Amino acid sequence: MGIKELLIPKDTIFFDLFERQAEIVKEAAHQLITLTEDFTNVKEKRHAIEQLEHKGDQITHDIYEQLNRTFITPLDPEEISRLASTLDEVLDYIDGSAEKMFYYNIESTDSHMIELAKLIHMSTSEIESAVKGIRSIKDPHYIEERCIEVNRLENLADDVLAHAVTDLFKTTDAIKIIKLKDIYEHLEIATDNCEDVANTLSDIAIRHS
Amino acid sequence: MGIKELLIPKDTIFFDLFERQAEIVKEAAHQLITLTEDFTNVKEKRHAIEQLEHKGDQITHDIYEQLNRTFITPLDPEEISRLASTLDEVLDYIDGSAEKMFYYNIESTDSHMIELAKLIHMSTSEIESAVKGIRSIKDPHYIEERCIEVNRLENLADDVLAHAVTDLFKTTDAIKIIKLKDIYEHLEIATDNCEDVANTLSDIAIRHS
Amino acid sequence: MGIKELLIPKDTIFFDLFERQAEIVKEAAHQLITLTEDFTNVKEKRHAIEQLEHKGDQITHDIYEQLNRTFITPLDPEEISRLASTLDEVLDYIDGSAEKMFYYNIESTDSHMIELAKLIHMSTSEIESAVKGIRSIKDPHYIEERCIEVNRLENLADDVLAHAVTDLFKTTDAIKIIKLKDIYEHLEIATDNCEDVANTLSDIAIRHS
Numbered sequence: 001m002g003i004k005e006l007l008i009p010k011d012t013i014f015f016d017l018f019e020r021q022a023e024i025v026k027e028a029a030h031q032l033i034t035l036t037e038d039f040t041n042v043k044e045k046r047h048a049i050e051q052l053e054h055k056g057d058q059i060t061h062d063i064y065e066q067l068n069r070t071f072i073t074p075l076d077p078e079e080i081s082r083l084a085s086t087l088d089e090v091l092d093y094i095d096g097s098a099e100k101m102f103y104y105n106i107e108s109t110d111s112h113m114i115e116l117a118k119l120i121h122m123s124t125s126e127i128e129s130a131v132k133g134i135r136s137i138k139d140p141h142y143i144e145e146r147c148i149e150v151n152r153l154e155n156l157a158d159d160v161l162a163h164a165v166t167d168l169f170k171t172t173d174a175i176k177i178i179k180l181k182d183i184y185e186h187l188e189i190a191t192d193n194c195e196d197v198a199n200t201l202s203d204i205a206i207r208h209s
Numbered sequence: 210m211g212i213k214e215l216l217i218p219k220d221t222i223f224f225d226l227f228e229r230q231a232e233i234v235k236e237a238a239h240q241l242i243t244l245t246e247d248f249t250n251v252k253e254k255r256h257a258i259e260q261l262e263h264k265g266d267q268i269t270h271d272i273y274e275q276l277n278r279t280f281i282t283p284l285d286p287e288e289i290s291r292l293a294s295t296l297d298e299v300l301d302y303i304d305g306s307a308e309k310m311f312y313y314n315i316e317s318t319d320s321h322m323i324e325l326a327k328l329i330h331m332s333t334s335e336i337e338s339a340v341k342g343i344r345s346i347k348d349p350h351y352i353e354e355r356c357i358e359v360n361r362l363e364n365l366a367d368d369v370l371a372h373a374v375t376d377l378f379k380t381t382d383a384i385k386i387i388k389l390k391d392i393y394e395h396l397e398i399a400t401d402n403c404e405d406v407a408n409t410l411s412d413i414a415i416r417h418s
Numbered sequence: 419m420g421i422k423e424l425l426i427p428k429d430t431i432f433f434d435l436f437e438r439q440a441e442i443v444k445e446a447a448h449q450l451i452t453l454t455e456d457f458t459n460v461k462e463k464r465h466a467i468e469q470l471e472h473k474g475d476q477i478t479h480d481i482y483e484q485l486n487r488t489f490i491t492p493l494d495p496e497e498i499s500r501l502a503s504t505l506d507e508v509l510d511y512i513d514g515s516a517e518k519m520f521y522y523n524i525e526s527t528d529s530h531m532i533e534l535a536k537l538i539h540m541s542t543s544e545i546e547s548a549v550k551g552i553r554s555i556k557d558p559h560y561i562e563e564r565c566i567e568v569n570r571l572e573n574l575a576d577d578v579l580a581h582a583v584t585d586l587f588k589t590t591d592a593i594k595i596i597k598l599k600d601i602y603e604h605l606e607i608a609t610d611n612c613e614d615v616a617n618t619l620s621d622i623a624i625r626h627s
Contacts, residue, residue, distance in 0.1 A: 061357075067415055068353060077415050085408060096367075103375045144486060148479075158514075166521045174383035174592035178390070181596070203499050206485055270566075276624055277562060290621050305576075312584045383592035387599070 013066055014074055015135040021059045021087050022124070022131040028052040028094045029121040029190075035098055036109040036117045046102040053095035060088045075134075079204050086197040087127075093190035094120060100186055104179040112164035116187035119157045123150050123194035130201045140209035147198035147205075157191035222275055223283055224344040230268045230296050231333070231340040237261040237303045238330035244307055245318040245326045255311040262304035269297045284343075288413050295406040296336075302399035303329060309395055313388045321373035325396035328366045332359050332403035339410045349418035356407035356414075366400035431484055432492055433553040439477045439505050440542070440549040446470040446512045447539040453516055454527040454535045464520040471513035478506045493552075497622050504615040505545075511608035512538060518604055522597040530582035534605035537575045541568050541612035548619045558627035561619055568616035575609035 028049050035045040063084040067077055075083075101109065130146035133139065164184045168177055237258050244254045272293040276286055284292075310318065339355035342348065373393045377386055446467050453463040481502045485495055493501075519527065548564035551557065582602045586595050 064353075064411065068349065068418075078412060081408065081412050081415075099371060103371050104378060105375075140486065144482075162517060162521055166523075169522060169593070169597070172593065174596065175378070175381065175386060177593060177596055178383065178386055179378070199499070199503060202482065203496060206495050206499075209486075273562075273620065277558065277627075286624050287621060290617070290624075294617060308580060312580050313587060314584075384587070384590065384595060387592065387595055388587070 012074075012135075013070075014063065014080060017059055017063050017066065018083060018087070018131050018134075019128075021056060021063070021084070022128040024052050024056045024059065025087055025091050025094070026121065026124040026128050028056070028091055029117070029124040032094050032098060032117045033114070033121055035101065036113045039101075039109045042102050046098045049095055049098040053091055056088060056091040060084050075204060075208070079200070079207075082200050083197070083204070086193065086200050089193040090120075090124065090127075090190055090197060093186060093193055097183060097186045097190065100179075100183050104183070106179055106183070110164075110180075112160055112167070112184060113187065115160050116157055116164075116184065116191070119153050119160065120187065120190045120194065123153045123191055123198075126150050126153070127194060127197050127201070130198070134201060134204055134208075137205055137208050140205040143201055143205040147202040150194050150198035154191045154195045157188050161185065161188040221283075221344075222279075223272065223289060226268055226272050226275065227292060227296070227340050227343075228337075230265060230272075230293070231337040233261050233265045233268065234296055234300050234303070235330065235333040235337050237265070237300055238326070238333040241303050241307060241326045242323070242330055244310065245322045248310075248318045251311050255307045258304055258307040262300050265297060265300040269293050284413060284417070288409070288416075291409050292406070292413070295402065295409050299329075299333065299336075299399055299402040299406060302395060302402055306392060306395045306399065309388075309392050313392070315388055315392070319373075319389075321369055321376070321393060322396065324369050325366055325373075325393065325400070328362050328369065329396065329399045329403065332362045332400055332407075335359050335362070336403060336406050336410070339407070343410065343413055343417075346414055346417050349414040352410055352414040356411040359403050359407035363400045363404045366397050370394065370397040430492075430553075431488075432481065432498060435477055435481050435484065436501060436505070436549050436552075437546075439474060439481075439502070440546040442470050442474045442477065443505055443509050443512070444539070444542040444546050446474070446509055447535070447542040450512050450516060450535045451532070451539055453519065454531045457519075457527045460520050464516045467513050467516045471509055474506060474509040478502050493622060493626070497618070497625075500618050501615070501622070504611065504618050508538075508542065508545075508608055508611040508615060511604060511611055515601060515604045515608065518597075518601050522601070524597055524601070528582075528598075530578055530585070530602060531605065533578050534575055534582075534602065534609070537571050537578065538605065538608045538612065541571045541609055541616075544568050544571070545612060545615050545619070548616070548623075552619060552622055552626070555623055555627050558623040561623040565616035565620040565623075568612050572609045572613045575606050579603065579606040 031045065031049050031052070035042070035049070063080065067073065067080055073080060101113075126146045126149045130143045133143045133146070137143070161184050165181055168180055168184075171177065240254065240258050240261070244251070244258070272289065276282065276289055282289060310322075335355045335358045339352045339359075342352045342355070346352070370393050374390055377389055377393075380386065449463065449467050449470070453460070453467070481498065485491065485498055491498060519531075544564045544567045548561045548568075551561045551564070555561070579602050583599055586598055586602075589595065
């Protein structure tokens, strides 16, 4: 064992935490599909997503704590901080979308919301794979491909939003328009946030490959 | 006195400027409470906040000017630039909220707005303390604690926004909903921006401790 | 020719790509003026802007590809990544504004939209000049002045937005308010995004001068 191995601690803790965080984000996205596909027991389903959001917050907090304690980190401190905060943002918007569906007291969800929830879930699934890839960046192209797919999904979400809002303006119920437009847009921002995570992962892959 | 002390100028100018900027942001938040608690002389009170926003802009500009002139800086140029721009964003949203209250010609403010203004003020107060802490980072945990508190306040603001909007949808006046929802959301974004400042300060504390 | 010149390839490719990207953004802004000034053949004009958006996306993609392939880059990888993504955001919002004008099926554009489109175009023109300036940063002050001008234009756009929304609230047609407010705000965000590009360019100028 050389001096380098003795000095550098095995900071697998960060990778463990990021993988756990990415899993929680994906699970929240999965539960968002359940909520939009079967809009019953809304309060309970919304609460379950909120619980995941709290779990995610705890992990984000653990990552920052760890960063304060650790002298040598496997990624740059700014990279760790940026990855943790962008992942957290995705979770915030998944949770916020569920919250709006509950608080706005809407009657039902619709196909646009289901489609957006599915695109968010697919994006978080790609992100989870890419996060697993940064533990040992043997294949930056694998990460890059996951990120390109997240960007593609974000473009699809843009289109779904455009169609959803176009449909919405066919009604003359202004208050309904305000509520649903806000929910659609919130869901779409979750995919934008997935793109931010992807860009962060892509930058990490470029720098460390 | 060693060679190091001879070479590195005392760039206390940056810390002076940041402390001044943080004070102005807090003062603007304070005046926002005054405006929301006593919604009279709206034009004058709004104007006073706008004046603070201009003062803040001038300081942001001075920081960038200084950055152009200074070879050795106490923080990384990107850190200085990020701290200046995130602080500026908080001020922009405080000013923007006051502007909307004035331009939208609303009849009165309400308890939600007052609560949000108070949360913004508390956040800017924590930020001011944390900014003072970066002058000589003896205690990164002190800064970290201020930042955790800012995050907690941001979560509270999220809840206030949710309740405010839920209340709002009890009315059937769509135009009132559009106006007030916009103001509530604008106020809440100010607390998001406070979180961005806190994250920036937290990163600085981690890197320089 | 010294060893340094032998080792460092002439990575003019990045500057070429950024200049091309900045040109496309400016051209899209130009076509947005055309669309708002003469609101006929909306579908075709909107489609032309969308085509520019796709071209821009391709260049952004090329920049990332190049970053993956190139060992020594003329700017830091994060600077390249940030400049590409902020420029892309401006284009997204120009395209998104045109999309909303088309999808929302509005009857006509108005003087506020024209004014905002012109401010976006002026900003993208300043950005194009500043981008040309980073190829060989002999004059950081030239870049800095372009950036100050972009910030000034963004402040003007804020004022136009405030007046536009104030005017809008004089009507009692809630759905019209929702549509137009959204378009105005989207146009204004494009100028915010121009400011993000300017801040990125300013940071590059400071670091490399």
